[in-house]
Amino acid sequence: MSNSEFRILVLLVFLTVQASGAAAGLAKPNCVARCGNISIPFPFGIDAGCFLDPWYEIVCPNRTVPILKKIGLRVLNISLPNYGGFVDGMIRVSFPSFIYSNASCRGEGLGVPPSLEGSQFIFSQTWNVFISVGCNTLAIVNSTESDVVGCRSSCAGTNTSVSMYNACSGRDGCCQSTLPFNLQFFSVVFKDERGPQEGCKYAFLADRTWFLRSNITDLSFNDMVPVVLEWGISNKTEYGLKLFQQANGSGYLDPFRCTRYNLYGSYTSEMPFVQCFCSSGYRGNPYLTEGCQGVGAASGALVLCVVLWRLYKYVKKRREIKLKEKHFKRNGGLLLKNELSSPEGNVEKNKLFNSKDLEKATDNFSDDRILGQGGQGTVYKGMLTDGKIVAIKKSKVIDEGKVEQFINEVLILSQINHRNVVKLLGCCLETEVPLLVYEFIPNGTLYQYLHDPNQEFHVSWDTRLRIATEIAGALFYLHSAASIPIYHRDIKSTNILLDEKYRAKVADFGTSKSVSLDQTHVTTLVQGTFGYLDPEYFQSSQFTDKSDVYSFGVVLVELLTGQKPISSLREQEGRSLVTYFIISMEENCLFNIVDAQVLKEGKKEEIASVANLAKRCLNLNGRKRPTMKEVAMELERIRKLQNPLVILQNQENHETTESSNAAFPSNKSNIDMDVITFSNVQPLLPSESW
Known part of the structure; x- marks a missing residue:
């Protein structure tokens, strides 16, 4: 207990x-x-x-x-x-919240706390807590007792909210300490740890139970807080x-x-x-x-109370079990179980995570752990009990009609085992909204890499060409080499993640579809992202493998031009990036729209070859577009002509690099340029995927 x-x-x-x-x-x-x-x-x-x-x-x-x-x-x-x-x-009393502070807080003198000397009262050590707020500060409680206590706080974080799950830890500008025994009077001394520091520093006592459910950042000069005296x-x-x-x-x-x-x-x-x-x-x-x-x-009341307590704990536990079972069924747990147990499903059995473990991993899904948000949910960064860093996708509240879409992502990712596709580690279905657990990819998205104005260095032509080849290889695998052909249906630069070596990882399979070998298309409600959406699919609602090819063509144009698919300036002209690119190609003005970094580092024949490949991918007639196999082979050919030694080096080092574990993001300015241009691309046959 x-x-x-x-x-x-x-x-x-x-x-x-x-x-x-x-x-x-x-x-x-x-x-x-x-x-x-x-x-x-x-x-x-x-x-x-x-x-x-x-x-x-x-x-x-x-x-x-x-x-x-x-x-x-x-x-x-x-x-x-x-x-x-x-x-x-x-005796619980109301006590000033700012019993000690420096001049930066208010610029006015503060009274010392009331003295209990001479009385039969002491400040309770059991029920009170001493709190200090301030950056890089050591707060010491001086008293007439021999014990001297205090605490040290830094400003590694900015969150000073306090809850049962997140008390003042000393790393967020707030720290806490117990009091000495039999304390009747005290004073507080602040010591700056790293030289004089500006900013408000204050300290106060509070009832521990009040402290655990309050937000100390809401306190003001005139506020009073409860303090417990023993008598x-x-x-x-x-x-x-x-x-x-x-x-x-x-x-x-x-x-x-x-x-x-x-x-x-x-x-x-x-x-x-x-x-x-x-x-x-x-x-x-x-x-x-x-x-x-x-x-x-x-005595009878005591026995009755114990019986009632045990009954309460039993009922509470049963309710939690029933609620988890309800969530499991509503989130498609039975459907997933049937698919996983199907002998012909060929689905790898992923781990079913415990909801409490994932809550702990994400600090109860704290806003500070959010990696990104999208139409299908929010992704959090978490650390499992074994120290492994993961990305946890918390889906939006879904109705029964959308359960299949969620289970679809689980089943599809369970079938994929490829170095350029984000790996699904497992899921949790016993919560109100379903959770997916992925390997953590530390360096953000290709969209951020290309378009973030705060990037500290330009993306080299070698890196762009390698990333394009890796994406193409992954899509070729999905279309042709996987056990069941898979259409991604939402290829875009925000769905391409970059790992610790800036290798591409295709992500977000929530709208994907697996098809039988004899199918040529799937008919669905039109879904996708404006700027990347295949016009032919938009008109017919029939999605084919060539629809993914079109979306990939848009990504190729992004890599060539460094421009976003949709921009307010081109919208005023009534042009998308694709239209702008096609017209420039037809008017022989390609090099007027190519990114300056690409022009500086790439050979014009290489750039032209990639541009012509992108133009073929963007053909309005899907039948005239190349397959992803042809795209992958063409990009591989261009890279080999560019630098045959890079490909040879990759083949020799592939086994030692592809299993690298994900880690926390590193400073991009410190990345070795040899690592940035390092390629892991190899001929993508089923037996060579991992």
């Missing part, structure tokens, strides 16, 4: 016992027992003669808001030590000494007991005061004469 569940159980026991019979009075006889909705137990009290001494006096303006008079703090609630000794006597009775006074002697004089049959040790935890910390609690079978207020009254139903 976790600590949080244990505390819930303790609370249930306490509430059950409270409801099991008539409660003895908690306030002194003939004294006001409440202020607003806050119960005021003795030794606290409101009127003269109702409190033990001035430290316990409560003022109650308008009988609504209790104030601990001597300290001047608003009281949120007061609790007595409970009968089982699980919870100390506590007791001094055993140096006549009243305290008498109380302690009565409680511990005749054994464990006494109605109440007293102790000087912390009641919560391992009984190892001695407190500077005495706390008393009603013994098992009794309830009430041990600080009043005959304040603990026997309750016959207490």
Whole structure:
């Protein structure tokens, strides 16, 4: 049982016992027992003669808001030590959020926190947490106790939100620490770790349970936060000494007991005061004469509470199982199982991931882990328990009519095993929306590589030609060499990923279709991306392998020209990139639109050969377009003529490079140019795919 569940159980026991019979009075006889909705137990009290001494006096303006008079703090609630000794006597108060800060925060002085010295109160070590906010800062808590505590924070990240899954870790401009034992007064010293730092630095105490569900970035100068004080009775006074002697004089049959040790935890910390609690079978207020009254139903209530707790845990677990089963069926789990178990399906059995593992891998699908978003869902970067970096695609909420499209992507990718196609590692269907787990490809998309204005270097002609050859080889494999021919149906530069060696990886098979060997086309609702879409498919709704060829032709033109398929300037002229390219070819103006880097590094006959190949791919008549096999062979021929030694080197090193594991993105400015132009292209026969 976790600590949080244990505390819930303790609370249930306490509430059950409270409801099991008539409660003895908690306030002194003939004294006001409440202020607003806050119960005021003795030794606290409101009127003269109702409190033990001035430290316990409560003022109650308008009988609504209790104030601990001597300290001047608003009281949120007061609790007595409970009968089982699980919870100390506590008083929860409202405390300033900015008890310490530097001049950069507000430019005005801040008061020191109230002192508890001389009282029978201490700042609770168990229930409070010390928080420091600031970049590259060491915050130290100085106190009269021998213990010195503090914490160190940096600004490696920017997220200072706090949750049960993400407390202040010290890496996001926020850190936390426990307090010393028996703390009654303290001050805070800030030390800059890396020389003087600008920016606001502040520190405060807070109730740990409040802290775990709050966002500290929302705090302002005038905000108050809850802080827990533990309290007791001094055993140096006549009243305290008498109380302690009565409680511990005749054994464990006494109605109440007293102790000087912390009641919560391992009984190892001695407190500077005495706390008393009603013994098992009794309830009430041990600080009043005959304040603990026997309750016959207490033991039965405890048993009942434990039974209810176990029943609650059982029902909760059953509900979670049922919900996961419901999601599994709705997300196409039964359909996938049937396909995977089919002997003629020839589908590799991928791993079914646990939803909790994927939540942990993505920090509960944090926005900071988002790699990209598209029409079919959001892709997150994650780390599995074995340290492997993966990309996790979280599909959008899908209705039953779109389940087949999702399962389609799983089944198609399960059949593909090729070095230039993103590898599917598995899926998770027990969540509200289905999840796909892919190998992580670290260097973004071809679109970003070509069109991102922040790129630190230009894409060489060798690299462009190699990437084109790799994409063509992958599509040739899908069309001709896979066990079942596959049409991708959405080839575009944003669906071409680049790995750690900038090798092309074809991705996003959500709209793909597998076809039987005797099929020549599939008839579907028109899907694709404007600028890459085959005009013939748009008119007939019949998608063929030549439709992928057309889309690849657009990508070839992108690589040649460095221009986007759709631009606002050409839209004003009523021209797409394809139209612009074809007209330039017909007017013998090709080299006027080719990218400057390509013209600088490529031979004109090579550029012309690739341009003519792109023009053939873009033929409006699909039958006149080349097959992807012909395209791949033509690009391979051009590369061999360009530099035969590159191909030979690739063949010798292929086995040692193709299995490289994906890693976190590296700085592109530090990439070795030999690596950038390195090619892994080989003749793409089925036996040579991996």
